Amino acid sequence: MSSHTNDTTNDVSSRALSNLDLETPAKPYLDSNELIINMGPQHPATHGVLRVILKLDGEKVLGTECVIGYLHRGVEKIAENRTYAMFNPYIDRMDYVAAVSNGLGYCEAVEKLLNVEAPRRAKYIRVILTELNRIASHQLWLGTHALDIGAMTPLFYTFRDREEILKIFEKYCGARLTTHAFRIGGCQYETYAGFEKEVKHFLTYVAPKIDEYEALLTTNRIWLERTKNVGMISAADAIALGVTGPVLRASGVQWDLRKAQPYAAYSEFDFEIPTGENGDTYDRYLVRMAEMRQSLRIIEQAVNRIPEGPIMAKVPKVIKPPVGEIYHSIEAPKGELGYFIVSDGSTQPYRVRVRPPSFVNLQALDRMVRGLLVADVIAVIGTIDIVLGEVDR
Amino acid sequence: MAEDVKTPAPAPPPEGEKPTAEKTAAAAPAAPVKPAAAAKPEGPVPVPWSSPLVEKYRSQYGSGLDAQTYLGQNYFSVDRSLIPDILRLLRDDEQFDYCVDITAVHYPKREKQFDVIWILYSFSRNERVRVKTQIADGASIPSSVLIWPTANWLEREVYDMFGITFDGHPDLKRILLPDGWKGHPLRKDYGILQQDQEWVQINLGIESGQ
Numbered sequence: 001m002s003s004h005t006n007d008t009t010n011d012v013s014s015r016a017l018s019n020l021d022l023e024t025p026a027k028p029y030l031d032s033n034e035l036i037i038n039m040g041p042q043h044p045a046t047h048g049v050l051r052v053i054l055k056l057d058g059e060k061v062l063g064t065e066c067v068i069g070y071l072h073r074g075v076e077k078i079a080e081n082r083t084y085a086m087f088n089p090y091i092d093r094m095d096y097v098a099a100v101s102n103g104l105g106y107c108e109a110v111e112k113l114l115n116v117e118a119p120r121r122a123k124y125i126r127v128i129l130t131e132l133n134r135i136a137s138h139q140l141w142l143g144t145h146a147l148d149i150g151a152m153t154p155l156f157y158t159f160r161d162r163e164e165i166l167k168i169f170e171k172y173c174g175a176r177l178t179t180h181a182f183r184i185g186g187c188q189y190e191t192y193a194g195f196e197k198e199v200k201h202f203l204t205y206v207a208p209k210i211d212e213y214e215a216l217l218t219t220n221r222i223w224l225e226r227t228k229n230v231g232m233i234s235a236a237d238a239i240a241l242g243v244t245g246p247v248l249r250a251s252g253v254q255w256d257l258r259k260a261q262p263y264a265a266y267s268e269f270d271f272e273i274p275t276g277e278n279g280d281t282y283d284r285y286l287v288r289m290a291e292m293r294q295s296l297r298i299i300e301q302a303v304n305r306i307p308e309g310p311i312m313a314k315v316p317k318v319i320k321p322p323v324g325e326i327y328h329s330i331e332a333p334k335g336e337l338g339y340f341i342v343s344d345g346s347t348q349p350y351r352v353r354v355r356p357p358s359f360v361n362l363q364a365l366d367r368m369v370r371g372l373l374v375a376d377v378i379a380v381i382g383t384i385d386i387v388l389g390e391v392d393r
Numbered sequence: 394m395a396e397d398v399k400t401p402a403p404a405p406p407p408e409g410e411k412p413t414a415e416k417t418a419a420a421a422p423a424a425p426v427k428p429a430a431a432a433k434p435e436g437p438v439p440v441p442w443s444s445p446l447v448e449k450y451r452s453q454y455g456s457g458l459d460a461q462t463y464l465g466q467n468y469f470s471v472d473r474s475l476i477p478d479i480l481r482l483l484r485d486d487e488q489f490d491y492c493v494d495i496t497a498v499h500y501p502k503r504e505k506q507f508d509v510i511w512i513l514y515s516f517s518r519n520e521r522v523r524v525k526t527q528i529a530d531g532a533s534i535p536s537s538v539l540i541w542p543t544a545n546w547l548e549r550e551v552y553d554m555f556g557i558t559f560d561g562h563p564d565l566k567r568i569l570l571p572d573g574w575k576g577h578p579l580r581k582d583y584g585i586l587q588q589d590q591e592w593v594q595i596n597l598g599i600e601s602g603q
Contacts, residue, residue, distance in 0.1 A: 077583075
């Protein structure tokens with residue numbers, strides 16, 4: 001680990017934006033101290049079936065290549081052979097820990113294409129469930145991410161509390177994970193008796209629990225050592241690489257689609273966009289913790305002001321959007337989740353393109369881990385918060 | 394709220410086309426035969442998009458560029474020859490610094506079979522724009538990896554799914570499907586049950602993956 005290593009480190013920090021990711025391997029052979037190893041696809045810390053090929057100098061990462069597609073099911077092809085309503089449940093199987101968000105994006109995109117707007121009550125129900133799902137997604141992320149780094153306790157804490165959210169989902173629509181909670185034009189189900197009460201109870205229950213997670217980690221010496229200054233990415237690089245969501249915000253870009261281009265009923269609620277400064281793993285952790293608290297704020301406002309009224313807009317029985325194309329995106333827990341839908345005027349979409357946040361964010365992995373140690377790769381994979389079901393689709 | 398809901402009401406008629414009262418209108422009976430023709434008066438239609446940005450580019454590129462708005466979303470339809478230039482201008486001069494997505498759509502009946510679409514966003518303007526171009530089957534298109542590094546994987550996916558090649562891409566290879574796979578699944582001529590049997594037999598040791 002002599003001069004060579006230092007060169008690599010300097011190179012990473014000073015690499016100009018213009019040649020980002022365009023470095024070609026300087027030589028077709030390996031030096032005597034270099035090796036290539038394979039991480040995954042069956043690896044407990046790669047969150048699904050992700051394979052990362054690492055080029056190492058000792059334990060220092062010189063470069064990575066992600067091999068993805070192990071979970072590819074051809075979701076976009078399936079969409080072209082299903083009606084708009086039939087495709088809706090498939091959406092849940094992409095980011096399966098945030099199925100509600102996925103459904104919200106798709107339903108809103110089709111509604112835009114149909115020029116329909118969901119009733120206000122439906123929008124509020126959507127906001128409540130989506131924000132609950134954001135908390136659940138962040139809880140699952142925190143538990144597994146901490147487990148990867150070596151802290152086992154947070155997993156039990158977060159899964160205990162996530163269970164409360166899943167119970168609300170189950171009572172609302174019968175499913176815990178792949179909820180299929182929304183329909184094109186609104187919501188299929190009215191809230192069950194006691195829904196508001198249970199959601200309010202959850203809010204008072206979980207707020208101190210988030211403090212509890214923080215008590216375990218925020219000032220924990222090992223946690224700080226493993227996450228501070230690890231996997232840093234600057235705001236300029238993050239934007240150039242198309243990174244969105246908490247990863248972008250932790251680099252100091254205050255951008256959230258819920259504020260920038262409000263959808264559903266988000267323009268009616270007060271909340272803040274938490275940001276970080278350093279763009280490292282620790283800041284991403286802090287941003288997500290703060291986001292959970294902001295989600296609680298949104299839910300509290302929504303559940304207190306939930307209007308009466310219909311939950312379904314007037315949507316034709318057979319959904320046949322006029323010829324045209326639309327792009328609609330929402331702020332999913334992992335970043336910008338977009339749907340580009342082309343209609344040819346028939347009952348089936350001509351083309352559905354899903355812009356998955358995990359896929360695009362994962363591309364930044366190489367940028368974030370160069371010059372770090374192998375153990376840090378695990379931390380960085382965790383901190384990007386990928387779901388392979390969404391990466392591969 | 395209720396007024397907004399009314400707007401889509403024109404959509405149902407295509408199904409309930411039967412009413413005889415409608416017979417007088419020439420367009421209505423034609424609907425079942427030619428849905429595309431009927432959809433026009435019912436749904437919104439793209440309208441020309443005018444803005445200082447469009448005027449600037451139109452004077453620069455003339456007929457190679459068309460700008461429209463559909464359902465409040467702006468897009469440029471540009472000639473393939475303008476592609477690297479216009480994307481670079483949009484990023485450098487107009488702050489479209491975030492390339493949201495690159496994708497394609499296959500229209501097998503058209504002479505230029507593919508639409509390639511860039512979805513761009515500008516943080517400073519809080520504005521989205523789409524750039525569309527048409528290319529023929531087998532034609533390539535300049536890569537935008539040098540403009541937005543994020544284009545790397547997005548272009549690889551377009552290549553994987555449609556077989557469109559991007560000139561100047563540093564590492565253009567399949568991304569979601571295995572390297573040796575035959576065919577490009579999101580082309581319209583690739584059936585939903587079709588698969589690379591040979592690949593499945595050799596690599597998975599089974600007759601069929603279905």
